[in-house]
Amino acid sequence: MNLRALLPFLLPALFLAQVGTPVFMIAQREKVLRRGEEFRFRVAPVDPYDAFRGRFVWIGGTSNRVTTADAATYARGERVYATVARGEDGFALFSDVSRRRPDGHDWIRTRVEHASGHYVAVDTTLHRFYMEESEAPAAEIAVRDAARRDATNRTAAVVVRVRNGMAVMTDLELDGRPIRTVLRERAAATP
Amino acid sequence: MSRAAREWLARELPDWVRKGLVTPDAAAELGRRYDLVDAGRPRNVAVVVIAVFGSLLVGLGVILLLAHNWADLPRGMRLGIAFLPLLAAQGLAAFAVVTSRNGLAWREGVGTGWMLAVGACIALVAQVYHIPGDAGVFTLTWMLLSVPVVYLLRAVLPAAGVLAGLVFWAGHEQAFAGTAVGFWPLAALLAPFVRAQLRQEPASARTALLLWAVALAVLAALGITLERVTPGLWIVVYAGALALMSMAGEAMPFLSGFWRRPFASAGAVGTVILGLMLTFEWPWKEIGWHHLRRGGGHIAPAAVFDYAVAIALPLAAVARWGLSLVRRTGAVPLAFGASAVLATASFAVVGAAPGAEGIARIAYNVFVAALGGILAARGIRDRRLGEMNAGLLTIAVLVMLRFLDEDVSFVVRGLVFVGLGAALLTTNAVLARRLRREEAR
Numbered sequence: 001m002n003l004r005a006l007l008p009f010l011l012p013a014l015f016l017a018q019v020g021t022p023v024f025m026i027a028q029r030e031k032v033l034r035r036g037e038e039f040r041f042r043v044a045p046v047d048p049y050d051a052f053r054g055r056f057v058w059i060g061g062t063s064n065r066v067t068t069a070d071a072a073t074y075a076r077g078e079r080v081y082a083t084v085a086r087g088e089d090g091f092a093l094f095s096d097v098s099r100r101r102p103d104g105h106d107w108i109r110t111r112v113e114h115a116s117g118h119y120v121a122v123d124t125t126l127h128r129f130y131m132e133e134s135e136a137p138a139a140e141i142a143v144r145d146a147a148r149r150d151a152t153n154r155t156a157a158v159v160v161r162v163r164n165g166m167a168v169m170t171d172l173e174l175d176g177r178p179i180r181t182v183l184r185e186r187a188a189a190t191p
Numbered sequence: 192m193s194r195a196a197r198e199w200l201a202r203e204l205p206d207w208v209r210k211g212l213v214t215p216d217a218a219a220e221l222g223r224r225y226d227l228v229d230a231g232r233p234r235n236v237a238v239v240v241i242a243v244f245g246s247l248l249v250g251l252g253v254i255l256l257l258a259h260n261w262a263d264l265p266r267g268m269r270l271g272i273a274f275l276p277l278l279a280a281q282g283l284a285a286f287a288v289v290t291s292r293n294g295l296a297w298r299e300g301v302g303t304g305w306m307l308a309v310g311a312c313i314a315l316v317a318q319v320y321h322i323p324g325d326a327g328v329f330t331l332t333w334m335l336l337s338v339p340v341v342y343l344l345r346a347v348l349p350a351a352g353v354l355a356g357l358v359f360w361a362g363h364e365q366a367f368a369g370t371a372v373g374f375w376p377l378a379a380l381l382a383p384f385v386r387a388q389l390r391q392e393p394a395s396a397r398t399a400l401l402l403w404a405v406a407l408a409v410l411a412a413l414g415i416t417l418e419r420v421t422p423g424l425w426i427v428v429y430a431g432a433l434a435l436m437s438m439a440g441e442a443m444p445f446l447s448g449f450w451r452r453p454f455a456s457a458g459a460v461g462t463v464i465l466g467l468m469l470t471f472e473w474p475w476k477e478i479g480w481h482h483l484r485r486g487g488g489h490i491a492p493a494a495v496f497d498y499a500v501a502i503a504l505p506l507a508a509v510a511r512w513g514l515s516l517v518r519r520t521g522a523v524p525l526a527f528g529a530s531a532v533l534a535t536a537s538f539a540v541v542g543a544a545p546g547a548e549g550i551a552r553i554a555y556n557v558f559v560a561a562l563g564g565i566l567a568a569r570g571i572r573d574r575r576l577g578e579m580n581a582g583l584l585t586i587a588v589l590v591m592l593r594f595l596d597e598d599v600s601f602v603v604r605g606l607v608f609v610g611l612g613a614a615l616l617t618t619n620a621v622l623a624r625r626l627r628r629e630e631a632r
Contacts, residue, residue: 011288014339015281018309019274021332022316026270029320077368127323169321 032168036161037106039084039092040173041126043156057129057172057179059158065119066097074115081107082122084162091157097122101165109165126158129172131179197225201394205443215442215520219573222446242300243348250276250307266319273315280305284344293345295397302346306337306353327367330360331377338380347388347397350381351404358408361415371416372496378408394446402453406436410461413500420494423478423538424501426469430534431504433461434527438511441524449577459566462530463585466559467592469537470552479542505535526565533558559589567618574626576619583618587611 041062066082074080074097084106085095096102097112097120113121159171172179204221207213213221253276264272283301287293310333316322317329334356341350357378361371385405388398413432417425437458449456468474508531515524537551567582569575590611594604 007288010339011285011343014343015285018277018281018312018336021336022273022312025313025316025320025322029322125323129321130318 028166029168032161032163032166033170036163036166036168037084038170039086039106039160039162040090040157041124041160042091043126043158043172057131059124059126059129059169059172062124062126062158063093064113064124065121066094067119068097069118071115071118071120074112074120076112076114078112080110080112080120080122081165082110083107084167092160094122094124106162107165108162108167125167126160126169129158129169198392198394200225202391205393208442211518219447238294238296239299242296243303246300246304247307250304250311253308253311269319270316273312273319276304276308277312280308284340288343298344298346299348299397302340302344302349303352305340305344306349309333309336309340327360327363330356330363334360334377341381341384345384345388347401350384350401353381354378354404354408358411358415361412365415370418370496371412374412374416375496378412381405393443394451396451399451399453403450403457406453406457409436410457416496417500418494418497420483420497421478421480421501422482423474423542424497426465426474426478426534427501427505427538428497429461429465431500431506431508431531433458433465434508434529434531435504435511437462437527438508438515438524441520441527447575459527459581462527463559463562465534466530466555466562467589469534469555470559470589470592471596472548472552475541475548475551477545478538479545481542481545505531508532509535521569522565523569526562530558556589556593560586563589571618571622574622574629576622576626579622580615580619583615587615 043059043062078099080097080099081101082094083096083098083102084092087093096105101107108125110123110125113123115121155173155175157173157176158169159173160167160169162168174182200221204213204218208215208218280301284305287297287301310329313329313333334353337349337353337356340346341353357374360377361374364371364373385401388401392398409432410429413428414425417428419425435458436454440452440455440458443452443455446452508528512525512528512532515528533554537554540547541551563582563585565582566585567579570577570579570582590607594607
């Protein structure tokens with residue numbers, strides 16, 4: 001077979017595959033962002049010493065445990081569907097876990113992190129919130145100052161849109177306000 | 192002899208040796224006489240190096256700039272920028288193909304930049320949408336999209352990059368998904384390229400680089416993908432792989448020098464290190480089918496791969512070894528090939544009778560000493576200082592290890608070490624003087 005002769009077809013095919021892969025990723029997320037249901041997941045109060053070390057904020061402390069009767073039947077790493085619902089405080093939680101798609105609910109497709117006798121812990125798929133490099137040091141100082149004054153009543157949450165098994169983060173909020181706004185105000189307030 | 196003729200000869204010689212038209216010794220002599228080692232070298236190494244280094248810098252620089260993540264730019268613009276390096280690389284590649292620009296510098300440079308651009312684009316899109324970093328899926332996608340780059344531009348550096356990426360992927364899969372046997376069919380995607388490269392320019396520096404990447408990737412991936420259900424099977428597998436590698440490398444006798452013969456060098460170094468390890472007690476403890484491991488993350492079905500390579504590799508090595516015996520290819524390939532036979536036999540014996548571990552260790556002491564001796568002897572015969580020293584060093588290390596782990600007084604140890612050092616220095620001095628005298632004549 002002469003590959004040279006096929007080149008006019010192979011070359012565009014390769015270009016298309018290389019561009020198409022990221023385009024497909026974008027299309028999937030854009031669909032979630034446009035049509036997905038919005039949820040707020042509470043995250044652990046941002047640790048000023050750890051969170052802003054890199055270019056992203058490490059999202060931790062999101063509640064990922066689902067109490068269920070058949071918890072013991074789930075294995076670590078198993079693919080599952082986790083139902084997303086709103087709790088009484090308005091924040092999101094995982095209300096159920098199953099091996100089949102939960103119709104009529106919002107859900108994400110994920111894996112079991114670990115399972116015990118009565119609960120299943122799922123991978124939240126919410127791990128990193130990327131921020132601008134230059135904002136990291138400012139954020140570190142700002143959040144540390146705030147934490148010193150009032151360490152207990154801060155709520156941090158990730159804003160997420162969920163659709164068809166996929167969760168896409170849109171923002172990180174401190175006390176209900178976007179982190180970047182908070183940072184900007186603090187930057188303006190400090191002389 | 193013209194450059195073209197030398198390149199031609201370098202291409203043809205391995206085939207002649209294979210068909211028995213020329214003895215390996217004669218091929219080696221021809222290689223030395225016509226200086227074939229340099230035949231495949233591009234006319235201007237600096238240009239290639241600068242092209243590759245330049246595109247690496249540009250590629251990495253663009254990635255760093257973008258990784259800065261301008262949050263102030265609208266999402267659409269950030270995404271657009273993420274595609275720029277990729278589209279530029281594709282444009283350059285298309286230009287190269289359409290205008291048949293196939294200088295080495297161009298191909299390797301564009302290829303390297305292109306491969307980086309593919310990964311950068313996906314990574315940046317992932318960053319814009321805060322996609323959780325699944326390193327396994329990301330690496331695999333990146334590598335699969337980069338394989339055609341290798342073929343299109345016939346570029347060695349992207350090929351080495353793909354191999355490195357696949358090894359990383361295998362490590363990740365073995366740790367998180369249980370098994371990484373998929374590495375082998377994926378790596379085989381590059382096999383036709385490696386073969387073509389070997390046939391077209393067996394003596395070039397680029398081929399040597401590619402073969403180093405292949406040798407290291409194969410040795411690393413073997414260790415990663417083994418399921419280790421049967422303890423000690425790694426001895427058979429590694430001995431077989433290393434023996435095959437060194438015999439295949441020795442089949443190109445017209446090349447010389449450590450870096451120019453990746454398979455021979457990696458195979459030899461690996462065989463010696465493995466041999467030295469096997470003179471200790473720990474590799475032989477609780478091995479064989481009486482000690483099968485169950486549970487605890489050991490996937491029994493995936494162990495099928497273990498058995499397949501544990502049978503195929505030594506079998507192939509022994510077959511190849513028999514071939515060298517018949518064709519009388521010389522003592523060195525025979526000695527290194529024998530490693531596969533010895534390892535398989537030792538594993539079988541110790542697996543059946545754990546008490547026989549002492550015999551295996553004695554056999555390996557003798558074997559490593561013999562390897563060193565044979566290597567040194569060929570070095571002296573062919574006037575190759577490096578090879579002679581490698582052989583002598585092997586023996587020296589073996590003796591030192593034995594005196595360190597046995598209960599011997601410091602005086603005796605001291606005397607032995609002084610003796611070894613003196614022997615090394617003397618042989619070097621003698622051979623160096625003889626070389627100078629021959630050159631003078």
